[in-house]
Amino acid sequence: MEIIQLILLLFVFLLMSILMFLRKIPALLALPIMAFLIPLISGVHILDILQCVIGEGAVKLSKAYTIAIFGSMLSVFLQKTGIAESFIKKGAELSGDKPWTVGVLMLTIIVLLFTTLGGLGAIIMVATIVLPIMSSVGIGPLTIAGIFLLGLSIGGTMNAGNWALYIEILKLTPNEVREFAVIMFVITFLTAIVYLTIQLYLDGHQLNFKKIFISTFIIISLVVITFIVYNSLNETSQKLISTFFQKIYLMIKYLIAFVIIVLVAFNVIKIFLKKFQNEETEDHIHWSSYFTPFIPLILILFFNFEFITAFICGLIYGVLSVYRKGIMNTFVKSAFEGGSMVMPAVVLMFGIGMLLNSIIGPGESWNKTNPDGWPVLNLLKPFLIQIVPENFFSYVLTFTLLAPLALYRGPLNVWGMGYGLAGILLASGMNPGAIMGLLLGVGQIQGVSDPTNTQNVWLANELKIDVQKILWNTLPYTWTVALLGLIAAGLKYMI
Known part of the structure; x- marks a missing residue:
């Protein structure tokens, strides 16, 4: 039976x-x-x-799709206010016509972020930033999805938080897991580079294969050398390096907190000045608005905010940074349309x-x-x-x-x-x-x-x-x- x-x-x-x-x-x-x-x-x-x-x-x-709804609200808000369009234009101007370089850079950023991040909320926050940038240099939607998912998977392999299964159930040591994780990192990262190169070639982009080979070799070599050097150090030296980077992290954290407070205060003062002077708010996107998609990511990465809370903070900051006549209607429409867009x-x-x-x-x-x-x-x-x-x-x-x-x-x-x-x-x-x-x-x-x-x-x-x-x-x-x-x-x- x-x-x-x-x-x-x-x-x-x-x-x-x-x-x-x-x-x-x-x-x-x-x-x-x-x-x-x-x-x-x-x-x-x-x-x-x-x-x-x-x-x-x-x-x-339920938690995953609730996060997706709030993330979609922020995404629609960025589109309706013009922040997304302006962000894409700025990204295209700064990156030029270099889709392979931009693709590798975004892949690397995604990998680095997801060595510490995890969950759909973090994915949506990172995607809100990197998808428009890759799109702005002519990378196709299917290729963008592949690059993002490969970066996510590579980062997840190196994320110590995902090693619990191997340590608790298989009784392997963190060093044993780390050794093989690095092997998988090299294999998967090289495959991701090959994927990006082939996809761009099939999409009709002109590529310098010699430069691609040299760049890939340098990137992989740096990662492997860093890993070998770090593991060759004694435990005391490793702890000193770890302590040093923890102090750097704390300094960056306090600096970022100060910058966010200044940005919020600046936008509030800007609104009151325009009201006091009876000036019509301008339709063009102010430079402070470009921080909107980064706010949720920063709050999660440095201050351990819950995903939904981080998205709400991002929406509030977005409203303040682009405040103009009818902004509340735009906010409400974004909330409704954000939910409907993500419903499939x-x-x-x-x-x-x-x-x-x-x-x-x-x-x-x-x-x-x-x-x-x-x-x-x-x-x-x-x-x-x-x-x-x-x-x-x-x-x-x-x-x-x-x-x-x-x-x-x-x-x-x-x-x-x-x-x-x-x-x-x-x-x-x-x-x-x-x-x-x-x-x-x-x-x-x-x-x-x-x-x-x-x-x-x-x-x-x-x-x-x-x-x-x-x-x-x-x-x-x-x-x-x-x-x-x-x-x-x-x-x-x-x-």
Whole structure:
């Protein structure tokens, strides 16, 4: 019976994934259908599916789509007031006709930011700044999405906050994780450069390939040398460097706080002066308005504000900086239109939440009355144990072929089965380092290409492209990264 259930389960997953991949059925319908059928096949009662999977799943990502709505309000406000258009023009003037250089610069900035940041709120804040800049130099929407997602994934690999799984479950040390994370950084960053170069070439941009090769070599060399030098230092020296940068960080933090206070005071005084002098407020964008998209990001990065609070502060600052007749009407329209613009992404997040609940279970509401656990996970565990490889070649071959199962919250998706996946593989006797290599390697497919990621859904909605097109466009590159990552992990841990 279990074999039949497993075959049906994989059939439904593959069928729906292929239909979505070929764009024969919209994800809006496919995800709830998968969410209903997967637990049904696994033996979950239909009433439990309706209540725990469909009902609770629809609100599972409520925080994510609430943040998306507030982020969209700020985005629409920037467009309606003319800040976005003026910002793009200024960006184009400053950057000139250098799409490759701008693309690499934005990629690097995204990587650096997301070594510390995380979550949809941070993604929206960073995107509000970098998307218009890349667009201003003629980079296409699909390429922009790919660059952003690759940068996000690379930054996430180097984000120590994402290493908890490997440290807590696999019992690896931070240094062990860091060593392989740097290997994945080099592989993925080089792939991102190749992706950007090919995409720009296909879009008809003139490129200097010799300069591109030299620039890429210099960037990678600097990163690797910095890492080697830092790790060659003793613990005392590392602590001194860390303390030095902490002091620099505090100085920058206080300076930024002072600048924000001065900017707010300046804009308030500017409004009162114009009122006192009975002058009509000018329609052109004042230089202080260009700080509007940066305010939420700064508040999150330096002052640990909540995402929604940061967006509201950004909106308030925006109103003050462009204050003119009818600004309140513009603000209200931005609030309404911001919500409506992001609604397609919000509805898709309903389905993603349902699919998450169908695979990993609804959590406490189920576990309290069902100590045996979630039937879907119980059904998948024996299958995963059977495919555990025992040598280098079977490790690389097996997980390279199965890598697409990281898509659509499949069995190899770390955010689908989460900690359970690592636990199952560890219990089977697999090397902890090899498990980390698998998750970091195959995880790039999920992190960049998966249409059920909230960031993919939001970016596709913002750039007016089909989320499935991002999958088609990036999968060859992320699959290559997965292969190279598995080879690196296999050589390091399986030989």
